[in-house]
Amino acid sequence: MWDVTVIEDAAAAAASLDPIRARLLAELAAGPASAAMLAARVDLPRQKVNYHLKALERHGLVELAGERRKGNVTERMMRATAASYVISPSALAAVQPDPARARDQLSARWLLAVAARLVRDVGALITGASRAGRRVATFALDAEVTFASAAERAAFVEELTRGVSALAAKYHAPDAEGGRPHRVVVALHPSVRPETLAEAARPAARAADRPEGEPAGRPAAGPPVPPAPARQALSTGGEPGRDPDNPEER
DSSP states (O other): OOOOEEEEHHHHHHHSSSSHHHHHHHHSSSOOOOHHHHHHHHHHOOOHHHHHHHHHHHSSEEEEEEEEETEEEEEEEEEEBBBSEOOOOGGGGOOOOOOTOOOOOTTTHHHHHHHHHHHHHHHHHHHHHHHHHHOOOOOOOOOOOOOOOOOHHHHHHHHHHHHHHHHHHHHHOOTTTTTOOOOOOOOOOOOOOHHHHHHHHHHOOOOGGSSOOOOTTTOSSSSOOOOHHHHHHHHSSOTTTOOOTTTGGG
16 A cells, blocks of 8 residues: 555546545555445445445555455455545646746745646656556655744745755756756745644635625635735735735735
């Protein structure tokens, strides 16, 4: 079982997001189980569990781990193909983010588009390497830095940019025979508090629950989003390292 794998097919993504199937995936990620065992855990008829298991197996999200005899019945023991799953933007190919559309290094939404491309590309590399029985040459660095002020963060961003640019210029060899391009992604964002994650997981307000005149897609409470010209001014002429998508820094 892989620790994490990517879902690139839209139908497989839909199957994984079904609440019952997501629960079954979580149970099978913890260890192999039969339909009868799962039925007792999730309080559903065995036939219904079997139906959902077949759908998950059809999309490659679960697989046969073995069989066991129980009385006169042979039970199929199923397991998840991974402990966790990531849905690739490829599953929403028609509307997947494209960082080339609006390059803005100080925009959190552009960072999100870059991160989505990272998930898509690395997912495709993993899929291809798995089929070929190979490994993907990758590297990742994850760290947390506490800045004393916005000015300190801006200085960090400038120094980091100079350092990465110098390294890229030193090792970039576009004319090297047999050379292979690699993508380098460097990102910086505020650490997320648990309450922020909980708030983000809450369903969006329905149209009937929004105050009169409140446009769709904007929370009912909180500071307004500045118009496009103001956001552009913050992004291009503001203090380096400033986040135009953070209401606290407008």
